[in-house]
Amino acid sequence: MDIMSNTVRKELIQLRRKFHQCAETGWLEFETSIYIIEFLKSQGLDLKYGKSIHGERIGLPSKLKMDAHKMQLTQMKVDFDTSEILEGYTGAVAILDTQRPGPTVALRFDIDALGLEEAKEGHRPFLEHFASKNKGMMHACGHDGHISMGLMLAKSLASQRDQLSGKIIFIFQPAEEGVRGAKSMVDAGILNNTDYILSGHIGFSKKNQVVCGTGGFLATSKLDISFTGKAAHAGAHPELGKNALLAGANCALNLHTLTQFGGGMSRLNVGILMSGTARNVVPDHAHLELETRGETQEINEDLLERVYRMIEASAHMYDVTYETKLMGSAPSYQFVSNEFTQHIKDIFGELDLEIIEGGSLGGSEDITYMLRTVEKKGGHGLFLLFGTDLVAPHHNPRFDFDETVLEQGYNCYMKIVTDLLEI
């Protein structure tokens, strides 16, 4: 059975390459969002974007970076107001309401790129002229493919709306990297009254495999810390200084002692520590960036509480002040096989794919906010992994994938949605 026309196949690849070129990092998906909205509007879908789809956003880039990225954008002529988007209210939500009674199915696609300089030599996107045009930004995690699937699904399902009941919500989520965007959208209420939430990721499995139901998502929190002390001449009057560097160094060291929990695995990493201005001055400032993870939500919360206590104590130790800022967060999520997942596994039997039940991403993804939100109200969630061959691992400057995975993912989503909503 070929449920895919050649036209769809080609357009999937075209779209993927188009978005690969305009790779934009989290909350800076200006052009990306505008293209997405343009495409979806042209399919006659109801659109929501800008402030209306966001609660409080965390982990925003600095105003400086935002302005700099806005500056270098190509002028685009569109017939809708982009001002909020250009303030970082990125992403979009499209609604296909059949006006017929039936369940509400949400599909979520993440759209942000990574802060990496894309490889050139021997790298297909470069050789075939669809490499990122934005310096230091690259789709090295396959989200360009996710956008492509999402847009084609919207197009196909919109054209079949007469054969469908219920409602479909297409969510194009910004800032998945750093687990920042999902919470903002969930807080804005975009998943109210949703019965099913589906999402997935390219890679993490072999070609022609689909992982039906993914768990093992670690709860995580991303934190920035700053310590502020007082500078002083280190030779003449060291005692007049308040040493923020030692506060930060001691904090980093002690934080790393916190990862032993009986209830499961946990992680802590201070990934950045920047402090001081000159060798002969008592350093008056230290900036740290860290993340915590936990196998369960409880472990991550317990760990985070200890982290906050240690930060406070480290500041007190050297009589400096401190500030913390939550830059990202996602809850844990475990896959549990149930009637719904079993049913999906069964209908996947019609696809020419090897089906694996239950997989693990081995990391964190903020889709877990959405999965938990829907399941908490009695709905169902499912996260798929679309196996493919990779040239280089995720988050690598040479990352690229076999584009046939696009139709595989498209087919899987299509299968589920039509199963749930076909009249």
Added chain:
Amino acid sequence: MDIMSNTVRKELIQLRRKFHQCAETGWLEFETSIYIIEFLKSQGLDLKYGKSIHGERIGLPSKLKMDAHKMQLTQMKVDFDTSEILEGYTGAVAILDTQRPGPTVALRFDIDALGLEEAKEGHRPFLEHFASKNKGMMHACGHDGHISMGLMLAKSLASQRDQLSGKIIFIFQPAEEGVRGAKSMVDAGILNNTDYILSGHIGFSKKNQVVCGTGGFLATSKLDISFTGKAAHAGAHPELGKNALLAGANCALNLHTLTQFGGGMSRLNVGILMSGTARNVVPDHAHLELETRGETQEINEDLLERVYRMIEASAHMYDVTYETKLMGSAPSYQFVSNEFTQHIKDIFGELDLEIIEGGSLGGSEDITYMLRTVEKKGGHGLFLLFGTDLVAPHHNPRFDFDETVLEQGYNCYMKIVTDLLEI
């Protein structure tokens, strides 16, 4: 001029050896105090002892140690109440009031021994049968000699009371080691209305030298810290524990970063850290003993304030509680040459000794409480060093001194007192 009879010379040595034998550490000078009081009473002096000569005592040994020492005392028959002495209100104050108008001169002698096991082989006190009879206690700092001088001065001056005016106060101070006893006596008011305070120390200079005026005393504080956390099985549930060992270790480490002051030298030493019960249990207790020192009073106080903050912060860091206990303290003291010290230097010219003006102990001594107390009210203080040959350095199990230093010290004190008080 021989201002010393042979009898005095002999008795000085006899007394020194008698007290060498009953070496008792700080606040445990039970027998020492009783012998001193007995001797002074027999000279017809007014005596004060027990609670009446003490304020709040710091750095007391445990009740267990106090009881243990009391147990092993030889029964002594004396005609005065020793009960308060046996509770650790040790030391004595004798007053020689001539009833004639004149200045009040206080002489201070420290009486405690050290917690050392005295050497045997080749060690004169052992060979000549006057070694300490108390296990683990030894006069290795010459305080036995100080007592001896003090008692003979009291005896001689009491016998000359008809040729003297004013008042002489003989202070036999306990617990100088660990800088504990002086504050307690000063707080009890024993130096109220005192015009001159004199004290001195055997050693720290060459034979036949006397250092007339000593300074360079460092301010110091002695602190005990305990951290109390919560034990837990380190394998099964490490997160249920509150780790007092890490709180203590981190505290010790960070405390040692605190000793840079523009205004002068400072010191900090965590000398003891004891923590934990078993390798598979999260340690629930840590005990630390430390000292601080400062070239000036201000530096030591500033340092101590930082120490307290760090202790508090270290406890908070690992969510444990803490207690601190001040175990000793002494202010700094600088020698300043003035008319009085110049005059003493002049009259010392009659003694057959090399006179050095201004010396330094290079450490801490709680006589500084007394020097500061008297000088603050316009009086004068003087601390002498009586040079002598030492077999081994102070605080060494083989410490012993050339006993001719006893008459040297006796003569110096005698010279000053008679100069000040002779009719």
Added chain:
Amino acid sequence: MDIMSNTVRKELIQLRRKFHQCAETGWLEFETSIYIIEFLKSQGLDLKYGKSIHGERIGLPSKLKMDAHKMQLTQMKVDFDTSEILEGYTGAVAILDTQRPGPTVALRFDIDALGLEEAKEGHRPFLEHFASKNKGMMHACGHDGHISMGLMLAKSLASQRDQLSGKIIFIFQPAEEGVRGAKSMVDAGILNNTDYILSGHIGFSKKNQVVCGTGGFLATSKLDISFTGKAAHAGAHPELGKNALLAGANCALNLHTLTQFGGGMSRLNVGILMSGTARNVVPDHAHLELETRGETQEINEDLLERVYRMIEASAHMYDVTYETKLMGSAPSYQFVSNEFTQHIKDIFGELDLEIIEGGSLGGSEDITYMLRTVEKKGGHGLFLLFGTDLVAPHHNPRFDFDETVLEQGYNCYMKIVTDLLEI
């Protein structure tokens, strides 16, 4: 079916109480070993003990402790040489050789007590007069019950030797606490040519349950560390000292940062840190006791390698020397269901017990050396948990158990051995 006579039932309890009274900690099981040997000899079994059943022993108590314990032993008159036992070559091995062809089955019982002061008030062993007679030693982990089972099994099976084929080895292992004794016995070759190794533990499950097959044993290493520096007067010449306390404190702190492994759980605990002699002396010695654990053998080995590196570096940091001593170790062990364990589960069906397949001790036990040794040569191992009601948790001064568990354990072992060896 009552496979247990009332006599056996009573004797199990009598033996348990007898050994509860002579609780002796690891490598000090002098009286315990002698009683065991006496009992086994009286059943006509071949005995091995002393040096012949030991390789290199680790984690021995100090000579001082060994001598002290020997001193307070009641004089015992026995007709065999106890001299090696009194040097700490404790434990015993009894062989029941039927002289008929058949498999060799080893049963292992651990015999040591814990370094705990047994509770009194409201504590049955105290109230019923079978509390430990040894100060600071107590059977708080049920090994007294294990001995009792082992001796009664030996007695019963010896009396049935005519109905049995093959060979039975009864292993009474010392020093299980601290995972010290198993390696020594395995190294001595007592398991050469063994087909089955069985062992078990009282508790860790509910009354009337038997856990058939236990895994989740963590690999573990126990390490003592000493740092040796140089003492110096902390006020006068701190720079002449080499600070072993700071080396130890910094070592402890940094070691606790080492427990993050992608491959599974790990643990590290510095349980003891003792350093220093006086607050005004730069500490010249530090003693640390720690343990590591790992979900897999590889993790524990990797962790241990990092630990050794950190110890070396910590010493270098403060220019002190160091020594390490391995005080205990056990490999990890996972339960894997197989034909043999399935068969045992089946025959257990005849016992009036709830059978649970696969359990976890949630800690470490050096039986894993024996399980791995036998399985490596193609034999089979099985570790059982005998459920019972506990008054207080293991390793608690109020630990006591419902003694009916003794017959339950006896029956389980009896069932397996007769199944394997009955003619």
Added chain:
Amino acid sequence: MDIMSNTVRKELIQLRRKFHQCAETGWLEFETSIYIIEFLKSQGLDLKYGKSIHGERIGLPSKLKMDAHKMQLTQMKVDFDTSEILEGYTGAVAILDTQRPGPTVALRFDIDALGLEEAKEGHRPFLEHFASKNKGMMHACGHDGHISMGLMLAKSLASQRDQLSGKIIFIFQPAEEGVRGAKSMVDAGILNNTDYILSGHIGFSKKNQVVCGTGGFLATSKLDISFTGKAAHAGAHPELGKNALLAGANCALNLHTLTQFGGGMSRLNVGILMSGTARNVVPDHAHLELETRGETQEINEDLLERVYRMIEASAHMYDVTYETKLMGSAPSYQFVSNEFTQHIKDIFGELDLEIIEGGSLGGSEDITYMLRTVEKKGGHGLFLLFGTDLVAPHHNPRFDFDETVLEQGYNCYMKIVTDLLEI
């Protein structure tokens, strides 16, 4: 007595302002050096510059910074080869050889500016149009005044060469800030056969005071450290990383415990710590910048040795590699009053200034290399402080001084040189 013509007075100020404008930091004094050479050549002095006046240079800025500074230089037409100067062989040495027998007197002036952005509002150099034209570089330590004095002295003395005997060496030293330039020039031998070395500094005393003889220079060393580990995903495989951040943090913390020396004061400051690239990556690099100081040369050397050991050990602790680079150094120097200094004090009596004998800079200055070099061979050194009113302290963006100090300094030098060399 007015030993100063109005012309000299004006030219001193003009020169100071000219050099204030072309403020250039250490080893980048390209324009500064060229102007100095031009001026000195025009006085008919013998000149040495470029590689000939340098040994091994330490604390060089990066090639990038050097090239960037070269780029922004105004084109200058001069009749000598500037190529070596533009490679950072900055500074100049002028020799005035009278060809008459007599002593050799060296005068040293430091010429570098600081890496500061000069103040504008309310700041005289800005208001009167002589502020620094180089972004982020400013003469905030008065070296512009030192250059001015040096040039005018050269001019005046050259014009009086007929009345002088002996030889005068004018040393214009680069890179005094960070104590980098002196060693390089001394190593090149510019002080061989020198009998007197004179230098001084504006400020550090009140207006109309001159400090005749300055000591209290601390020995110092400036060190850069880099630790290189291995990056790894902190969530998935932390154990594959080698954490350079923790190595650096632990190093910084422990280094700060090293500053207690019986022989005198010492200082240590880790002024900069930069580590890591992203919060979810184990940091693979850390960069630290530190300085040590010591009251004596011995203390600084002892401290530095301990610093090197700790760096090595910190690297080993986390299994990372390290590199260190000496970026600056100067020995200690104490002022000792002697016949020469006494003589200078006497002849200063003729100047209308308050004379203070013996002062302290309270910091480090690499003139000490020169002072020690000359005195070691039996020559004499002297460092003067020229008191003046300051608007803001040294090293402050608002630093400016009362320019009458220029003639004060000029007069002092002139007095000494003519006294020593007048026929």
